[in-house]
Amino acid sequence: MSAVAAPLALSVWGELLEVILVGSISGIGLAIAFAFLVRGAAQSSGIRHGEREGSLVLNLALVAATGLICVGAVVFAVYEMING
Amino acid sequence: MSADVLLVIVVVSALAFDFTNGFHDTANVVATSISTRALPAKLAILIAAVLNFVGAFLSLEVAATIASGIVDSGEITLQIVFAGLVGAIFWNMLTWWLGLPSSSSHALIGGVVGAMLIANGPGAIIGEGLLGKVIVPAVAAPVLAFAVAGISILFIYRIVGRQRPGPVTRGFRLGQIASGSLLALAHGTNDAQKTMGIITLALVAHGSIGGTDPQVPFWVVISSASAIALGTYSGGWRIIRTMGSKIIKMDAAQGFAAQGSGAAVILAATHVGFPLSTTHVISGGVVGAGAAKRLSAVKWGVAGNMAIAWVLTIPAAGLTGGLAFEISDLAGGGTRGPIVVLVLIAILVAAFLRSQRVRTPPPLAEGTA
Numbered sequence: 001m002s003a004v005a006a007p008l009a010l011s012v013w014g015e016l017l018e019v020i021l022v023g024s025i026s027g028i029g030l031a032i033a034f035a036f037l038v039r040g041a042a043q044s045s046g047i048r049h050g051e052r053e054g055s056l057v058l059n060l061a062l063v064a065a066t067g068l069i070c071v072g073a074v075v076f077a078v079y080e081m082i083n084g
Numbered sequence: 085m086s087a088d089v090l091l092v093i094v095v096v097s098a099l100a101f102d103f104t105n106g107f108h109d110t111a112n113v114v115a116t117s118i119s120t121r122a123l124p125a126k127l128a129i130l131i132a133a134v135l136n137f138v139g140a141f142l143s144l145e146v147a148a149t150i151a152s153g154i155v156d157s158g159e160i161t162l163q164i165v166f167a168g169l170v171g172a173i174f175w176n177m178l179t180w181w182l183g184l185p186s187s188s189s190h191a192l193i194g195g196v197v198g199a200m201l202i203a204n205g206p207g208a209i210i211g212e213g214l215l216g217k218v219i220v221p222a223v224a225a226p227v228l229a230f231a232v233a234g235i236s237i238l239f240i241y242r243i244v245g246r247q248r249p250g251p252v253t254r255g256f257r258l259g260q261i262a263s264g265s266l267l268a269l270a271h272g273t274n275d276a277q278k279t280m281g282i283i284t285l286a287l288v289a290h291g292s293i294g295g296t297d298p299q300v301p302f303w304v305v306i307s308s309a310s311a312i313a314l315g316t317y318s319g320g321w322r323i324i325r326t327m328g329s330k331i332i333k334m335d336a337a338q339g340f341a342a343q344g345s346g347a348a349v350i351l352a353a354t355h356v357g358f359p360l361s362t363t364h365v366i367s368g369g370v371v372g373a374g375a376a377k378r379l380s381a382v383k384w385g386v387a388g389n390m391a392i393a394w395v396l397t398i399p400a401a402g403l404t405g406g407l408a409f410e411i412s413d414l415a416g417g418g419t420r421g422p423i424v425v426l427v428l429i430a431i432l433v434a435a436f437l438r439s440q441r442v443r444t445p446p447p448l449a450e451g452t453a
Contacts, residue, residue, distance in 0.1 A: 012216040015358045016224055022355060024232055027348035031236030031341055035243035038255035042247045070262075077266055077351050081273045082142050 030073050037066035086419045087290055093422045094162050094286040097169040099311045102279035104176040105188040106136060106315025109275065111323035112185070112366045113268045113316075116339035119328030122257035122264075125319075131261075132268040133317035139272020140280075140309030153213040154193060155200045162289050163412055164199045165282060166422045170429070171195025171405025175397060183322035183330075184393040187361035191401040192278060193218055198402025199409040217359055222394060225360040226368030229342075229349050233369035234376035237341040241377075244337070256336035263343040270350055271362055272312060279308040327367065330386050332374030342369035364394065 040062035046052035047059065114128040123131070172191040179186040200208050244252045283304045287293045293301065332338070346362075346369040353360040367390055374382045411428065412421030 012220060015356050016220060018356045019224070019349070019353045019358045019360070020228055023228055023349035023352035024235075026352055027232035027345035028236050028239065030344050030348050032239050032243065034256075034259050034340065034344065035240040035337075038252055038259070039244050039247055041255055042244070042251040045251055046248070073348075074262065074266065077347065078142075078269070080351050080355050081139070081270055 026073070030070065033066045033069040033073075037063055037070060040066065089419045090162055090166075090422065091286055091290045091292070093419070093426070094166050094169075095283050097166055097173070098279050098282040098286070099307060101169045101173050101176075101188075101192065101282075102276065102308055102311035103315035103318075104173050104180075105275050105278075106133075106312035107318050107320045108176045108180055108186075108188055108315075108323065109271060109362060110316045110319045111327040112362050113264055113271060114319075115324045115327035116334060116343050116366075116370065117260045117264045118324065120257060120260060120334060120336040120339040122260040122336060122339065128264070129317060129319045131265060133313045135265055135268035136272035136276070136316045137309045137313035139269040139274075140276035140305065140312060142269070142273045143277070154210055154217055155197060155213075156204070156208040156210065159200065159204045159208045160196075160285070161203070162286055163409060163417060163421060164196060164203055165286065166425075167199035167202075167409035167412060168192060168196030168405045169282070170408040170425060171198055171401040171403070174404045175401040178400075179393055179397075180320050180322055182389075182393070183326045184390055185323050185327055185363045185367050186390075186393045186397050187222070187363045188275065189278065189359075189361055190218060190222065190394075190397045194398035194401030195405030195408075197398065198405035198407075201402070202406040202409045203413075218398065221353075221358065221360050222364060225349070225353075225364035226371075226391075226394075229346055229365040229368030230372035230375070232345040232349055233341045233372035236345050237338055237373045237376045240337050240341055253336045256340040259340040260336065260343055263340060263347050266347045267343060267350070267362070267366070268316075270347070270354070272309070274354075274362070276308045276312045279311065280304050283308065326386065326390075327370060331367075331370050331383055331390075332381050334370070334373060338373040338377065342366065342373040345369050345372075 040059045043052065043054060044056055044059040044063060047054050047056045110129060110132060113132045114123075114125075117123045117128045118125045122128075169192070172188065172195040175186070175191040175194070176188055197209060197214070240256075280300050284293070284298055284300050287301070287304075288298050293299070334342070343366070346366045349365050349369075350360060350362060367387075371382055371387050408425050412425050415421045415424035
């Protein structure tokens, strides 16, 4: 138990830093991408129903791009689970 | 014959732990979806149970050792594994009774460390492993999830703030179904493997399978997957209520921020190979998503109780694991020891249930109210 006092291996701090970086970027990135997906979908629905003005094509493009990012994230997540 | 009985006891205890693991951790996956009405409660739990079952089959990279790198693997015996499981199950059931989310993995590690301390002394504990694999991640996980969920919800509100609330809420509810499903799959993959590892270890110690590069028998995979799925399906409602509504009253966007950020952080940790507790991540995410909107929205008393439970997990499970090992050892070890421990547990549980029944007042007879 005396080893508790020993300095923690540098690799642990390195891994922790990597988790903080990868986790922050992917977590916040995914939230932003999905928020834009929801915004694009809400706006295109409003335009289609004549409730608001704006470019339907641009909003659909936003939905497609952010949708691809989100689907890609899910596929990558399942791949990570299988091959971890 | 004696070794066969001990093997059966350890296998049944491992499956019981697996059941409590699923039962206890259901809240991590479904609480936010239920509280924001992304899914009806029964459907959310059914989906979580099925995905936990499927997740158990996704990967079979079983470490074949429990508490690897934390205790001296060469000193682990079936007695120690049994005592460790008793400690972990005790802590899981106690925290469930109190409605507090806590890490099942830490409970198992605590139980094994406690039993190992009594059996072989402090020399068998790898201090650096305990610090690097348990304590540092236990502090880092909730803080990281808190920050990521907090920043995420601020971005989300900024991006969708001026949209009509109806479609936005529907969108985030759909997002919650996807992120919750990912969490359930990840939970099945990670946590069912702990049980598979324990049973495989027991089979190696028993001599049923070879020690060099042991393969997990299919019945072990099926039984572990079924136990965690059944546990999840049973649903630990007390913890679901705490996670879903007692910490913060959340909207769909907050639920998505907590769950989506949590899933991203857990998968980032899996990618790097850094062990993080699902419970710590999701709880930190829920508090972060609430605090970013308004600090006073978080019931800090409940969050504080959770933090106390996390700090106590390893010592309490360790104390119980150590006590179980000591009783088992005093009773003569072998097969007799664990049987004596099981009988004692049965007596204590019966006494507890009886005291609960006595305390519950009888219903008023009709017409007397």
